[in-house]
Amino acid sequence: xLIPYQFGRISAGDGMNNKIYLDNSxxxxxxxxVLEAMTPFFQSSYGNASSLHSTxxxxxxxMEQSRSLIAExxxxxxxxxxFTSGATEADNLALLGTALRTNGGGHMITSRIEHxxxxxxxRWLATRGFDVTLLDVDEAGRVSAQDVxxxxxxxxxxxxxxxxxxxxxxxxxxxxxxxxCRERDVLFHTDAVQAYGKVGLPMDVIDMLAVSAHKLxxxxxxxxxxxxxxxxxxxxxxxxxxxxxxxxxxxxxxxxVGLGEATRLAFAEKEQVSARMRxxxxxxxxxxxxxxxxxxxxxxxDSLPHIANFSFEAIExxxxxxxxxxxxxxxSTGSACSSPNLEPSHVLVALGVPLSMAHGSLRISTGRQTxxxxxxxxxxxxxxxxxxxxxxxxxxxxG
Amino acid sequence: xxxxxxxxxxREPHNRGKMEDYSAIGKVGNIVCGDVMWLYIKVEQDExxxxxxxxxxxxxxxxxxxxxxxxxVSDLAKGKTVEEAIAVTNQxxxxxxxxxPPVKMHCxxxxxxxxxxxxxNYFIQEGREIPAALQERHAHIAKEMAQLEERYAAFxxxxxxxxxxxE
Ligand SMILES: Cc1ncc(COP(=O)(O)O)c(C=O)c1O
Ligand code: FES
Numbered sequence: 345x346l347i348p349y350q351f352g353r354i355s356a357g358d359g360m361n362n363k364i365y366l367d368n369s370x371x372x373x374x375x376x377x378v379l380e381a382m383t384p385f386f387q388s389s390y391g392n393a394s395s396l397h398s399t400x401x402x403x404x405x406x407m408e409q410s411r412s413l414i415a416e417x418x419x420x421x422x423x424x425x426x427f428t429s430g431a432t433e434a435d436n437l438a439l440l441g442t443a444l445r446t447n448g449g450g451h452m453i454t455s456r457i458e459h460x461x462x463x464x465x466x467r468w469l470a471t472r473g474f475d476v477t478l479l480d481v482d483e484a485g486r487v488s489a490q491d492v493x494x495x496x497x498x499x500x501x502x503x504x505x506x507x508x509x510x511x512x513x514x515x516x517x518x519x520x521x522x523x524x525c526r527e528r529d530v531l532f533h534t535d536a537v538q539a540y541g542k543v544g545l546p547m548d549v550i551d552m553l554a555v556s557a558h559k560l561x562x563x564x565x566x567x568x569x570x571x572x573x574x575x576x577x578x579x580x581x582x583x584x585x586x587x588x589x590x591x592x593x594x595x596x597x598x599x600x601v602g603l604g605e606a607t608r609l610a611f612a613e614k615e616q617v618s619a620r621m622r623x624x625x626x627x628x629x630x631x632x633x634x635x636x637x638x639x640x641x642x643x644x645x646d647s648l649p650h651i652a653n654f655s656f657e658a659i660e661x662x663x664x665x666x667x668x669x670x671x672x673x674x675x676s677t678g679s680a681c682s683s684p685n686l687e688p689s690h691v692l693v694a695l696g697v698p699l700s701m702a703h704g705s706l707r708i709s710t711g712r713q714t715x716x717x718x719x720x721x722x723x724x725x726x727x728x729x730x731x732x733x734x735x736x737x738x739x740x741x742x743g
Numbered sequence: 744x745x746x747x748x749x750x751x752x753x754r755e756p757h758n759r760g761k762m763e764d765y766s767a768i769g770k771v772g773n774i775v776c777g778d779v780m781w782l783y784i785k786v787e788q789d790e791x792x793x794x795x796x797x798x799x800x801x802x803x804x805x806x807x808x809x810x811x812x813x814x815x816v817s818d819l820a821k822g823k824t825v826e827e828a829i830a831v832t833n834q835x836x837x838x839x840x841x842x843x844p845p846v847k848m849h850c851x852x853x854x855x856x857x858x859x860x861x862x863x864n865y866f867i868q869e870g871r872e873i874p875a876a877l878q879e880r881h882a883h884i885a886k887e888m889a890q891l892e893e894r895y896a897a898f899x900x901x902x903x904x905x906x907x908x909x910e
Pocket of ligand 1: 369370429430431432433435459461506509510535537538555556557565566567
């Protein structure tokens with residue numbers, strides 16, 4: 345049982361519980377290695393990385409070590425990594441930073457299934473004199489590289505297509521898209537929040553890439569934008585000129601160290617953890633599709649290993665999440681009832697999932713801590729709770 | 744975000760399921776918009792000739808709040824005279840549940856509407872004169888449904904899906 349934090353009072357949620365957490369695309373638990381790496385930077389090496397004294401220099405050194413480690417794993421140079429407050433900021437920096445370099449106006453291409461950090465930024469730019477092309481996806485959620493080619497215009501500034509989708513897991517042909525952009529001399533940005541540390545990334549055709557630590561068993565509120573050398577962005581935050589003038593603000597050293605350690609861990613375990621996740625995903629797909637009135641949303645195989653998205657006929661997703669929660673299982677849904685504006689997930693809508701099925705969607709996302717016992721437990725509980733809800737639904741399966 | 748009372752009703756909903764020998768049924772909502780409730784009432788006259796809702800049940804496709812409000816509205820109407828039941832509002836339903844998040848208030852409206860529609864249908868079936876308040880609310884519900892359908896029309900066009908729920 346977790347007790348809400350009371351400011352001014354030390355209160356202990358015990359942290360450990362018997363919950364089965366299958367919502368790792370939303371966020372992940374911090375790995376103990378990451379916590380351990382971060383801890384000294386709160387109270388002993390707490391310096392400001394800009395300070396001249398040794399306390400500051402220690403912080404600076406740790407930050408640069410993290411930067412180098414990340415760069416090494418991506419096969420890029422450290423200077424190309426710009427630390428940010430997370431992927432929302434990194435995506436904003438890529439799109440707005442590109443737009444603000446112009447005299448106003450120009451064309452951008454993105455897809456219908458981007459995370460809101462890209463989608464709403466592009467939408468906002470469209471109200472500010474920029475033309476935005478939204479690429480459709482096929483029924484598995486894939487953008488076609490040929491559509492990118494067709495959409496390119498002489499005034500196209502940027503193409504932004506995510507590496508792997510956060511709701512359905514579908515991988516995008518970013519290698520091909522990147523090559524087309526390179527050929528046409530157009531910037532290519534990819535939101536790799538869910539793909540980083542899980543699948544390979546074709547860095548040689550990517551100009552900008554956004555990552556967030558908290559999806560990777562790192563801390564919340566920190567991430568980075570990879571910015572290829574030579575790519576010019578207008579900064580969004582002006583101030584002390586941190587991050588080579590690309591992002592001012594005293595650096596979040598514990599966070600940056602945590603991001604570095606989370607990266608090290610993810611890449612060290614990548615093959616092993618991804619293989620396990622893929623096995624869980626296959627097991628889930630087989631298990632869920634055995635039930636009547638179900639469907640898989642997204643691509644059966646060309647997918648991130650940790651995300652599986654299903655729909656259940658005749659039931660609504662928010663109540664399904666609450667039923668699972670009764671059994672201490674945490675997952676998520678793209679149903680309209682669960683969203684603040686009561687609209688169904690734009691991703692499921694873009695796939696052409698019928699609305700009735702979009703209402704009954706369930707996203708299961710695994711993490712490095714997920715066990716096969718947890719997957720089995722979910723597959724035991726799911727048919728029971730689905731039936732409970734179908735029993736009180738006016739709609740009948742297949743009807 | 745939900746009160747304990749909402750969660751209790753969601754976990755153990757009262758009067759759930761279909762009824763075979765109902766007197767009238769109220770169908771509101773639309774699967775395309777995401778919430779559908781069918782409410783069954785069984786009405787009998789007592790010794791003094793008053794119409795009493797002797798039994799009530801429901802089937803709901805919707806969120807936690809929709810299921811909890813279905814349960815609550817059935818509690819509130821059961822055993823009441825039809826006139827008393829007409830007076831049940833969505834505010835009553837919500838406050839009996841200890842409140843609902845603002846974004847979920849429309850789910851309580853769905854429950855109160857279903858009750859209204861069931862009674863409206865009962866009056867029509869019996870060839871009774873329909874009280875003005877009931878008629879007014881019936882018209883209002885129809886208008887809201889049309890608005891909802893309009894709101895979701897773009898989605899519906901895209902998927903070619905037919906609205907199901909309120910006939
Ligand atoms: C694909 C994708 N992009 C961007 C974000 C935003 O990241 P952050 O929470 O670090 O702002 C998320 C997570 O919410 C995501 O899944
Ligand atoms: S039924 Fe959709 S929000 Fe309650």
